[in-house]
Amino acid sequence: MIEIRTLEQQEVAESLALSQFAFQYELSEEDQEERSSWTNPKEIWGYFVQGKLAAKLQINQFHTWLNGQHFAMGGIAGVATWPEYRRNGMVAKLLVQALKVMKEQGQTVSFLSPFKFEFYRKYGWETYIDYLKYEIPADKLPKFQASEGSSIVRVTKEWELLNPIYEQYAVQFNGMLKRDANWWNNRLFRNKKGTVALYVNPQGERTGYVFYQVKEFTATIHEMVFLDEETRRGLWKFIADHDSMISKVEVKAPIDDQLPFLVHDPKFKQEKITYFSSRIVDVEAFVTQYRFEPRKEVEPIYLRISDLHADWNDGIFQLQFTDNGEKAQVTKLAEGEQPADEHVLSCSIQTLTALFMSYQKASFMALIERLQGSQELVARLEAAIPQRTTYLADFF
Incomplete structure (x- = not known):
């Protein structure tokens, strides 16, 4: 007998065992009990064979920032199958079920961290983030000066203190998580050790922070958040002042970060990392909420979307702007209402996602033949989509 359903509380331990096997980590008995206590079994969908859990995935209830607004987002995580059940299409069935569930829950977009990008592309997810990873030797750290009257204050790990600064920073990007107390305390602070230092500008305003750890002569920056250039320089001066106790600094940054240009010697290790994938779950609901670029040209746009795994997205959509x-x-x-082909832009759900997340431009997608339509229509769509940097500071 085959069954796809959410887990019961007593099955969470079996789900944790599968995760530990698939992702090659171990939890102590105490950690397992703690993890089980805050795991919601109704967020985990299992594929059962003869009553045994064969495969599973979790749909996290998140919100993400997109063009300055927050969208309900289904974060797919913990996708795993026991070896004896692999290559039987179980994960594919779970993903299709997840799309239906997310649509019902009003989650119009979904993110996941792919073990293999091409696998999830088959089901409609597409790359949406690259970020930079720096490894900076101590002698090449920035030589910035702090603003007169500013200060750095070490603080305890209080999410209420940091979250207002984080949200002002996160809203600038497409794809950041809207965090809550549970995320800060159980996912961020619990899993990462270190110190939090707050930047206070000469006006007494809290405009940034750095969460970092110094261990074995390496300063690992878990998170550096700054709301302006003055704050960035002040935080980096603070990190550089650790030079007597470190040999290098490791940090990640958005793909458009300009730190290398600002330092005296930019010849240090800079790696581009392709990170998460995204998928529009419900085209109609997602685009209705989406905020486009203000413009004078507001004629309707017609989009023909192909989506093999979510039939509600498959068809022609009219966008009438207001x-x-x-x-x-x-x-x-x-079918009887559809316009002539010369008035329609056509693409897959993957392409649409890359466009509306601002990861790729319409002109490029047309160039590589992933967006079909006239140059005029392509230009109109490109003008309508705001351009923002995609970024995600978290992992799930």
Whole structure:
């Protein structure tokens, strides 16, 4: 007998055992009990064969920032199958079920960290983030000066203190998590050791922080958040002042970060990392909430979307713009209502996701033949989509 359903509380231990085997880590008995206590079994979908858990995935209830607004997001995690059940299409069935569940829950977009990008592309997820990873020797750390009247204050790990600064920073990007107390305390502070230092500008405003750990002569920056250039320089001066006790600093940064240009010697290790994938779960609901670029040209745009695993997304959608082009009324057209092909742009759900996340531009997608339509229509779509850097500081 085959069954796809959410787990019961008594099955969480079996799910944890599968995760530990698949992802090659071990939890102590105490850690397992603690993890079980805050794991919601109704977020975990299992594929059962003869009553035994064969494969599973988790749908986390998240929100993400996109063009300055937060969207309900289904974070897919913990995708795993016992070896004896692999290559039987179980994960594929779980992913299709997850799409239906996320749509019902109002999660219009989904993120996941792929073990293999090409695998999840088959089910509609597409790359949406690259980030930079720096390894900076101590003698090449920035030689910035702090602003007169500013200060660095060491603080305890209080999420209420840091979250207002984090949110002002996160809203600038597409793809950051909207964090809550549980995320700060159980995922960030619990899993990462170290010190939190707060930057206070000359006006007495808290405009940034750094969460870092010094161990074995390496300063690992878990997170550096700054709201302006003055704060960035002040935080980096603080880190550079650790030079007598460290040999290098390791830190990740958004793909458009300009630190190498600002330092006296930019010849240090800089690695580009391709990170998470994204997928639009519900085209109509997602695009209705989406905030477009204000513009004078507000003629309707017609999008023909192909989606093999979510039939509600498969078809032609009319985008009728309002509010100076910033919002769109979205209608899925019936067969008799469809416009002539020369008025339509066509693409897959993967391509649409890369475009609306601002990871790729319409002109590039047309160049590589992943977006079909006239140059005029491609230009209109590109003008409508705001360009923001994609970034995700977290992992799940």
